[in-house]
Amino acid sequence: MKPPPFEYVAPKTLDEALAALADAGEDAKVMAGGQSLIPLLSLRLARPTVVIDLNGVADLSGISVGDGLLRIGATTRHRAVERSPEVAAAVPLIAEAMPLIGHVAIRSRGTFGGSLAHADPAAELPAVALALDAVFTMASRDRGERTVGAAEFFEGFFTTAIQPDEILTSVSFPIAGDGTGQAIEEVARRHGDYAMVGAATSLTISGGTISDARLALLNVDEKPVRAGEAEAMLVGAAPSADLFARAAEAATRDLEPSSDLHATPAYRRKVGSVCVRRALQRATERAEANA
Numbered sequence: 519m520k521p522p523p524f525e526y527v528a529p530k531t532l533d534e535a536l537a538a539l540a541d542a543g544e545d546a547k548v549m550a551g552g553q554s555l556i557p558l559l560s561l562r563l564a565r566p567t568v569v570i571d572l573n574g575v576a577d578l579s580g581i582s583v584g585d586g587l588l589r590i591g592a593t594t595r596h597r598a599v600e601r602s603p604e605v606a607a608a609v610p611l612i613a614e615a616m617p618l619i620g621h622v623a624i625r626s627r628g629t630f631g632g633s634l635a636h637a638d639p640a641a642e643l644p645a646v647a648l649a650l651d652a653v654f655t656m657a658s659r660d661r662g663e664r665t666v667g668a669a670e671f672f673e674g675f676f677t678t679a680i681q682p683d684e685i686l687t688s689v690s691f692p693i694a695g696d697g698t699g700q701a702i703e704e705v706a707r708r709h710g711d712y713a714m715v716g717a718a719t720s721l722t723i724s725g726g727t728i729s730d731a732r733l734a735l736l737n738v739d740e741k742p743v744r745a746g747e748a749e750a751m752l753v754g755a756a757p758s759a760d761l762f763a764r765a766a767e768a769a770t771r772d773l774e775p776s777s778d779l780h781a782t783p784a785y786r787r788k789v790g791s792v793c794v795r796r797a798l799q800r801a802t803e804r805a806e807a808n809a
Contacts, residue, residue: 644668719798
């Protein structure tokens with residue numbers, strides 16, 4: 519199918535983009551990689567009157583490290599993040615998650631901020647952002663700039679805290695310190711498919727015990743889920759297979775994932791528990807090596 523008619527705007531600065539968005543109102547859509555929007559347009563599931571192309575706004579792209587944070591511009595291509603030595607050194611969990619996103623052709627066009635703003639609960643980056651307490655920066659012409667933590671950013675199925683007059687400009691992550699190990703585990707039918715279920719974790723080990731634990735699951739609800747009970751169980755304990763098994767059970771026990779042609783809720787809970795155990799074990803090995 520062909521997309522419905524729309525006005526195309528290609529701003530060169532963020533101010534121009536924000537002005538175009540404010541003038542167009544709620545019927546506008548912003549686009550960078552287009553990996554999600556273009557199919558929706560072609561199927562006529564999205565019918566914007568204006569499409570604002572952000573590819574010409576150079577300030578929205580780039581990777582920087584400073585003040586204990588890794589900052590990634592919203593229109594930075596997945597492939598650039600995947601191949602960045604700064605990302606791999608600062609936040610290994612992001613570097614490990616990137617190759618799981620689609621295929622190289624998709625990652626060459628898709629953008630870091632676009633994937634997060636799309637907020638697919640089966641996608642890897644929302645779970646990574648939630649596990650690491652990422653901070654999202656958004657801008658509006660009339661209300662200026664604001665920041666939102668990951669726990670508040672993801673509101674529901676394909677729904678985020680981004681307001682109609684706002685553009686996501688960057689996402690910041692805390693840099694992994696000494697004694698920190700990170701890992702992501704997922705199960706998908708084929709490489710490049712969305713995960714049926716998965717887990718992202720970050721552990722910090724000090725003096726033989728876990729001093730900080732972060733764990734989030736993907737594709738078990740309408741948005742990524744933070745496993746707070748399991749995290750509390752892990753902190754202050756010495757890492758062990760038995761501890762990880764109990765934490766995995768706590769992380770998945772009360773989940774009520776959806777059923778589809780790929781997996782039943784019971785399957786997602788069971789396999790999710792396995793993903794949690796594996797991710798915790800690999801994160802522990804990396805934390806001990808990074809002490």
